[in-house]
Amino acid sequence: MWIANSYGKINLGLHVLEKLPTGFHRIETGLCFIEWSDRFEVQPSEAYTLNLSEKSIPTDDSNLITKAYKLFDRYIGLNRHYSFNVIKNIPAGAGLGGGSSNAALTLRILNKLEEAGLSKDELIDLGRTLGSDVPFFIKGKPGIATGLGHDIEPADIQPDAWIVTAYPNFESSTAEVYQNCVPNPDHDFSIKGVLLEEEIDQWQFLLENDLEAPVFTKHELVGNIKDQMLEFGASFAMMSGSGSTVYGVFEQDFVAINAYESFYKLGFPANLTRPNFEPDNGIYRKD
Template structure:
């Protein structure tokens, strides 16, 4: 029986402005989104019924899993001629601010669209994906860009850094709803994230970019702020928390400086990842006979 394989990549937020808290409880934001090489691997086969196994057995595989939610959504609105088993080798930490769950959901929709020969466009898949997670449209498009509104509206932009990215997870999750609840929206930032990312050099980003969610996370988890400081001490041009945390990344101009930071975090026992300059994710879905 044929197997289909594909990779599900993580992301980082290049700055994040929380502009407004809406009556619905959601927030209007602006953020830059780019890819990192941290990835999960999907192995998919035809099956008599839907099955999901994860290499990390602590992650639920029931209806709370975004892969299962995406599968159910596709089956409900498009229909399935066959059923499939998903085996996922999980590497992206959960609850880390790296979009791992949303990336998994987006890839599930893309795989089903291909294997079922449904012929849906990216925009049609995005319509389904909006209900699954704010970052799902970004992962379906598969290109870096500026996210606005509730995070669903993605404007493609050439903002993938031409520099090394070191990403470090401090071994604990950050609660997205709690972090947003404790942040202070600001509709009048001095600089727009889009303007900074498209018009300024990377060595200026540290002074012009902000993540408005850092303050509530740093107040609760002092370690996250310390890691940001450590990234800068290691020689990062930019250091920032990604999304609602708890992961911190540093952007480095020189490879040996980035590699030293990456290896140092590993020696301290923290999961870390190193991404090459101008990284482009492989969004292919490949048949393996």
């Protein structure tokens, strides 16, 4: 059996710059990791099987793990098949990239177990059709995403601070949120400039997520959680991606722990990420 962790992400700001004729959007966003993760257990099998601890999530061809598995088999080929047992912790439809992270790890696991020898760039080329965040998770480093979100420029933007992430117990539709967003090509500040040049205590005044407005209009609770993060003492708070999860960046550990515990007691699934967190991207053999 082989084991590995599939980590979530948050967006440090998100600018929707332009809607393209294809219906997709040109964006700019900062991407970094949180400690919220799913656990993969993979072993050889007579046929592909996928078992998820969260039974409400389908395991058919709509699942990104299944899509990634079949994509690898179609274009690279498999010498044998594998069963996947995945303990799901990252909420679905939460703006944390759980599905894309799962797809990226599936490709990396198959590349290792099949000894296919694909480079990260080759895996990215293979997986970019699976989701805009898949290249980020294959790279495994924080960075600035531009274009459709596929183009990742590595950048040292993992916060040197605690991150508290809270999920409001409902999903947000990415397609619907983008449909109700008004693109803005002329922001006052670039996300890259703010993240690389400004201190965390300035982010609240300079960073924006253009997708917050349509989500807050429909789901007042999401905006309330953001306000609560700030009231708990966050230096910066924002919705991640297209929602529905909200995170706060805290510079003092006891303040962050209090916020995390408070959200947990209120019934919101929550996560606490350490300063300068680096995900463990290893794939380990379990004897």
